[in-house]
Amino acid sequence: MTTIYVDNAATTQLSDTALEAMKPMMQEIYGNPSSLHHIGQIAKEHLEDARARVAKCINANPNEIYFTSGGSEADNQAIITAAYNGAKKGKKHIISSKFEHHAVLHTLDKLAKEGFEIQLLDVYSDGIVKVEDVKNAIRDDTALVTIMTANNEVGTIQPIKEIGAVCKEKGVLFHTDAVQGFGHIPIDVVDMNIDMLSISAHKFHGPKGVGLLYCRKGIVLQNVINGGAQERGKRAGTENMASIVGMAAAMEEAVKNLDKNAKYVTALRDKIIDGCADIERHTLNGDRYNRLPGTINFCFEGIEGEGLLLLLDQDGICASSGSACTSGSLDPSHVLLSMGIPVATAHGSLRISLCEYNTEEEADIIINSIHKVVTYLRSISPVWEKIQKGEVVD
Numbered sequence: 001m002t003t004i005y006v007d008n009a010a011t012t013q014l015s016d017t018a019l020e021a022m023k024p025m026m027q028e029i030y031g032n033p034s035s036l037h038h039i040g041q042i043a044k045e046h047l048e049d050a051r052a053r054v055a056k057c058i059n060a061n062p063n064e065i066y067f068t069s070g071g072s073e074a075d076n077q078a079i080i081t082a083a084y085n086g087a088k089k090g091k092k093h094i095i096s097s098k099f100e101h102h103a104v105l106h107t108l109d110k111l112a113k114e115g116f117e118i119q120l121l122d123v124y125s126d127g128i129v130k131v132e133d134v135k136n137a138i139r140d141d142t143a144l145v146t147i148m149t150a151n152n153e154v155g156t157i158q159p160i161k162e163i164g165a166v167c168k169e170k171g172v173l174f175h176t177d178a179v180q181g182f183g184h185i186p187i188d189v190v191d192m193n194i195d196m197l198s199i200s201a202h203k204f205h206g207p208k209g210v211g212l213l214y215c216r217k218g219i220v221l222q223n224v225i226n227g228g229a230q231e232r233g234k235r236a237g238t239e240n241m242a243s244i245v246g247m248a249a250a251m252e253e254a255v256k257n258l259d260k261n262a263k264y265v266t267a268l269r270d271k272i273i274d275g276c277a278d279i280e281r282h283t284l285n286g287d288r289y290n291r292l293p294g295t296i297n298f299c300f301e302g303i304e305g306e307g308l309l310l311l312l313d314q315d316g317i318c319a320s321s322g323s324a325c326t327s328g329s330l331d332p333s334h335v336l337l338s339m340g341i342p343v344a345t346a347h348g349s350l351r352i353s354l355c356e357y358n359t360e361e362e363a364d365i366i367i368n369s370i371h372k373v374v375t376y377l378r379s380i381s382p383v384w385e386k387i388q389k390g391e392v393v394d
């Protein structure tokens with residue numbers, strides 16, 4: 001049995017380009033960039049070269065880039081920065097959405113306990129935040145608007161440029177978690193009016209455990225990790241050189257191939273969506289078209305997502321029921337619930353997230369396997385017959 005990996009929203013396979021870029025950083029170029037001797041200074045050159053290259057990929061300046069341990073840390077630092085800087089000016093109101101990643105939501109929970117007022121906007125059944133809602137929510141004491149670029153479970157793309165424009169006009173800081181968006185849709189921090197942005201390398205064929213925070217010049221970052229003076233004093237710890245250089249290579253590769261990959265992956269995505277259209281009582285969650293090229297999220301009534309995943313895995317298919325962070329818990333996804341999907345239906349969710357390494361043949365196998373597994377699980381489901389007769393109402 002061959003493995004068909006379609007869980008790219010959870011993490012991706014490292015690309016050959018990224019791997020090759022990382023190897024010398026773990027062998028010959030082992031210096032500490034903070035060391036003054038020549039071995040250290042050679043490492044420092046690679047660090048600053050990587051910074052310039054990643055900055056270019058999002059149209060930022062190199063001095064606006066801070067390397068982090070990943071998307072979660074970047075989200076934490078951006079939000080903490082905006083909150084504490086705002087509080088100094090008496091601004092303690094923060095606007096976000098109901099279906100953000102937990103790295104955002106749990107940081108906001110912490111701030112709520114510290115006395116900040118958190119307002120989470122609706123995302124509606126199409127999974128898209130309304131610009132008008134952001135506009136109406138902004139107040140004189142709003143310190144931050146943080147809305148993700150694209151949702152990690154359903155893949156819907158948010159109107160980031162327009163939200164950024166509203167924030168700019170009202171003088172409110174705007175952060176976006178672009179972890180799912182980068183590499184799949186074009187990101188330009190200037191054109192999209194973004195003040196702070198989070199990226200994670202392992203979501204676009206870079207290594208795990210590295211990411212970056214873009215922070216527009218003029219915004220004073222608050223430290224989350226204290227210690228040495230690395231990253232201009234804003235993020236302590238000896239730089240993860242191999243991963244940083246690997247991320248730079250992966251970012252350039254993603255940007256270079258973005259159009260080609262998006263076209264190819266979108267065709268695979270649509271093939272699977274169309275191929276499953278005949279399955280009764282299923283829904284495609286989130287807007288049909290305004291979604292990432294590779295992300296599909298289905299709900300199948302009458303079955304449990306966990307059973308679906310295990311049986312697909314027996315066919316070699318690695319998918320997800322939602323976010324990797326919630327798998328293992330029996331609570332239905334907060335993302336699906338925020339979109340108004342009933343609890344019982346949300347339990348039967350399946351996320352398929354494709355990348356350019358997937359093939360048409362794999363898409364055919366996935367379509368067949370989903371039909372087979374859904375039919376089987378419904379045949380042993382205690383509620384399926386009742387659902388068909390319309391007796392079960394959520």
Ligand SMILES: *Cc1c(COP(=O)(O)O)cnc(C)c1O
Nearest residue numbers: 070071072101103152179180200
């Ligand atoms: C994966 C992900 C994160 C977390 O990134 P890590 O690098 O794994 O910490 C944050 N936000 C979104 C939308 C993600 O998909």
